Amino acid sequence: MIIPKGIKAKKVFHQLRSDKEIIESPLEELSWREFERICYLYFKARGYKPRQTANGADGGVDLIIYNRHHQANEAVQIKHYLLSNNQITVREMRELNSAKRNYNCVLARFITSSGYTRQALMEADKYKIRCDHIDWVRSRIEKWRKSELAKSQ
Secondary structure, eight states: OOOOOTOOOOSSSTOOOOHHHHHSGGGGOOOOHHHHHHHHHHHTTTTTTOOEEOOSOOOOEEEEEETTTTTTTEEEEEOOOOOOOOOOOOHHHHHHHOOOOOOTTTTEEESSSSSHHHHHHHHHHHTEEEEOHHHHIIIIHOOOOOOHHHHHO
């Protein structure tokens, strides 16, 4: 992994700091677990009552959120690829589609700090999977994170 100048590399990139430390950290400094956690905190702050799935082999779903608008559970898969240039592919879309059924969810959403291949987006359309990419993360989660920081100062 290539770390941009000015960003401190972590020795243990899978560690999970406190919620306060996660909120205080820029997106580029979050581990993949911390990125999942900040997504959880964002949805919780928005009143969604998210549930985290088991660590490790989560079956392709990181969060279950209740979608008030559709009155149904939504399976959420989260990938933090900001520093790697990886994109979400068809394979991940197919896995999420299967996983949503395993969790008895009607809806599915993919959140990534990178982007999607064209084929992945076509597959997502077929399965009706909502795809949130880095622009959504910056406009929603980062905006919320900054407002949380302002409240605490």
